[in-house]
Amino acid sequence: MDRLIQANGQPLYGLFQTPPDVINYRDFDFRSPMGRRLGALAKWRRFHQFQYFGLISDQLIGGCALANLSLAGVGFVYLFHPASGRMFKRQFKLPLGVGSRFSQRPQQGTCELRSGRNLLRLENSATPRQKRLLVELDDGTRIDACFSEQQPAFQPMCLNTPTAVNGWVYAQKVAGVRCQGEVRSSLGDFDLTAIDAFAHHDWSAGYMRPETNWNWACLSGQAGAQRVGLNLSCGVNETSFSENCFWLDGELIRCDGVRFEFDRDHALRPWRIESGDGQVQLRFDAYGLHAERMNLGILASNFKQIFGRFSGVLRPQGRPAVTIDNLWGFVEDQYVKW
Secondary structure, three states: OOEOEOOOOOEOOEEEOOOOOEOOHHHOOOEOOOOOEOOHHHHHHHOEEEEEEEEEOOOOEEEEEEEEOOOEEEEEEEEEEOOOOEEEEEEEEEEOOOOEEEOOOOOOEEEEEEEOOEEEEEEEEOOOOEEEEEEEOOOOOEEEEEEEOOOOOOOOEEEEEEEOOOEEEEEEEEEEEEOEEEEEEOOEEEEOOOOOOEEEEEEEEEOOOOEEEEEEEEEEEEEOOEEEEEEEEEOOOOOOOOOOEEEEOOEEEEOOOEEEEOOHHHOOOOEEEEEOOOOEEEEEEEEEEEEEEEEOOOOEEEEEEEEEEEEEEEOOOOOOOEEEEEEEEEEEEEEEEO
């Protein structure tokens, strides 16, 4: 597929085998809820885009995100050292996104944020099919990490869903892939291959609900002889189609809607996550979190990304059950107004 938005100004919806070349949102026939055609300013203001790259291993946990919120460019990076319990994190907010750039090509392009001598960059390459994270900070922290979707073969989750009365969201996700590279930080220096690190990745963009919330869960690791990845959500990307899935050795397996049971006031208490079709039954035990809270009136966010260990079982239909035994991963609880 070349372009997400068709010649008639409407997006293609559904689950895709391959990603579109470009999310050409400027060609979208954007209307008000009452049917009035909206212009370039409204298209710019309401279009939002974000990209996330996560690292998982027994020795190091990390995450980096970039977001284009039209009125601001925001980014964060953190690292957590499980053995010591120490954590490093930095956050950046750029008014009107000055100092940031975002490609609308999920498979070929660069998104980055620059603030002084600090750089957060996410690079997507089509040949080879590779994602790369580069972080260079003024305190000497450096992360250079990448993964491939080619060797061994991996099938990303790609979908586009209608959102509210006049929007849509494209999402492309990966989990359960091995990660290469290195990390230099105040927590120590790490060779990601040597510590058997895994990665996961999220590329999302579109006309999301002006006020929304979601829960999300992701894990990556080795379960017996199989590489396992997991991507589950509740509250977003569920209209007509669902992003809920897991991967076994790179093969995508879709599952039903999921229920997240947790205590919002005490988010570090255990979570339970189960799918309606019985394919997913998991418990999540938290070890730490990255949290942000912002309320600027027209922009607001209450965000918790919690890292910890999953235990339970995956039951792919017609196949043997897969035991999940203390695999590292993430959950999220997010409210946003934008």
